[in-house]
Amino acid sequence: MLEIIPVGGYGEVGRNCTAVKHGDEIILLDMGYHVPRYIECTEEEGETLRKVTVKALREAEAIPDDRILGDLRYDVKAIILSHAHLDHIGAVPYLANRYRCPIIATPYCCAVLERILRDEKIKLHNQIVRLNVNNAIRFGGMKIEFINTVHSTPQAAMIAVHTADGIVLYTNDFKFDNFPTLGKRTNYDALRRLKGKIKVLIGDALYAGTEQKTPSESVVREMLKDLEFDVAEKKGVVATTFSSHIARLKALMKFGFDLGRKVVFFGRSLFRYCVAAQELGLVDFREVKIVRYADKIKKEIKRIGKKKEKYFLVVTGNQGEPKSVLRRMAEDRLKYDFSDEDCIxxxxxxxxxxxxxxxxxxxxxxxxxxxxxxxxxxxxxxxGAREDLRELLMMTMPELVLPSHANKENSKALAELCDEVGIKSRIVQNGEWMKI
Ligand SMILES: [Zn+2]
Structure with missing residues (x-):
């Protein structure tokens, strides 16, 4: 018998964690934190994280409440991480020590996790095991397969859990991008091979309510090309994006070079994700100067502020975070001296x-x-949005879909789409233990 335990990330966006139990074997899929709630519990980027307790994080619902597993936690055979985003790996430093098992992830995800642990001086006893996309590993009666998918960070995997009683397919997070700018497109063949054998599909419902197919990342490359003309005469040109979005950072680096400027990245999280990508040879950032520490950032920005037209800056702060580099620049807390000759x-x-x-x-x-x-x-x-999800459902035809990674509205939208396609679905809450 298969059992699914939605531990976190159901009816909400963040702190993803799902347990799959077959016989007396259990695995955990993802161990993330809820980004906004986590930030409220800790200090923001650029500072050392306050030593916050697991208890406080649990109470704030910032990490998955894995106490639901009780003593069964001793039966957990592996913690499996789908990709390097913090809503999928952020709780590992806080919770993984509770489990006597290895952590399995793609090399990029492992590299980011190890860097976080090193920076925060956290020691885990769990072994960290690298598994490449389109590869599989066995734990007792379970086989774990990583199916390559496209997402906004490198080496993302859909996870297929093969058991004697059928397959669980975990699709948080995926995109069907047929012209990815980093890595390969989703392994459609691998998905088609699972057709008719999937008991449960855990579906990334974040944009289930958006009636479109999500455009390819290559579209952004064209958008940037178009912008070159608009910003060419500007003095200061500054960009901001998600630090983990390596494909985007690669495009921004090219944009800066095409403008004939020196490219500098500012921020601790940018450093973390870019160095991990550099180490694995995913993108060559050697021509980019990456400044990580607050005091150095201050000095460099003051220096660059005097000859802005020679530089293209990529900085943290895309959500306007008060302690981010961009916000401090905008509020003149860093001496860049923004003016109407500059653009962002x-x-x-x-x-x-x-x-x-x-x-x-x-x-x-x-x-x-x-x-x-x-x-x-x-x-x-x-x-992916609604039409990508439709394709995923048609390609795999699971027996049951559990909407995940979304608020109530989008979870409902995925359930409605399942009705259209003729597949059963069930909207579950965190802690709703299911026997299949
Ligand atoms: Zn993600």
Missing amino acids: IFSCKTIPTELNKKQRKELENELKLKGIQYFKDVHVSGH
Whole structure:
């Protein structure tokens, strides 16, 4: 018998964690934190994280409440991570020590995790095992297969858990991008091979309510090419994006070089993700200067502020976070001296939480006061939308779909799509133990 235990990330966006139990073997899929709630519990980027307790994080619902597993936690055979985003791996430093098992992830995800552990001086006793996409590993009666998919960070995997009683397919997070700018397109053949054998599909419902196919990342490359003309005569050109979005950072690096400028990245999280990509040879960032520490950032920005026209900067702060580099530059806490001759490219979208919306508004108001031109939404999502989900369902025809990684509205939208396709679905809550 198969059992699914939704531990975190159901009916909400963040702290993803799902347990799959077959016989007396259990595995955990992802161990993330809820980004906004986590930030509220800790100090923001650029500072050392406050030593926050597991208890406090649990109470704030910032990490998955894995106490539901009780003593069964001793039977967990592996913690399996789908990709390097913090809503999928962020709780590992806090919770993994509770389990006597290895952590399995793709090399890029492992490299990011190890860097976080090193930076935060956290020691885990779990062995960290690298598994490449389109490869599989066995644990007793279970086989874990990593199916390559496209997402907004490298080496993302859909996870197929093969058991004697059928397959569980975990699709958080995926995109069907047929022209990816880094890595290969989703392994459609591997998905088609699973058709008719899937008991449960755990579906990335984040954009199930958006009636479109998510455009390819190559579209952003064209959007940037188009912008070159608009910004060529500007003095200061600054961009911001998600630090883990290596494909985007690669495009931004090219954009800066095409403008004939030196490219400098500022921020601790940018450093973390870019160095991991560099080490694995995914992107060559050697021509980019990456400045990590607060005191160095301060000095460099002051120096660059005197000859802005020679530089293209990529900085943290795409959500307007108060302690981010961009926000500090905009509020003259760093001596860049923004003026109406400069411009900013937001290669991102505002993640729609109340806090983000407020912080972005504050930042944009500041930019408007200074007359700085800014280009918003130079971006496409890393998540599939309704038509991608339809394709996924048609390709795999699971017996049952559990919407995940979404609020109530989008979970419902995926359930409705399942009705259209003729597949059963069930909207579950965290802690709703299911026997299949
Ligand atoms: Zn993700």
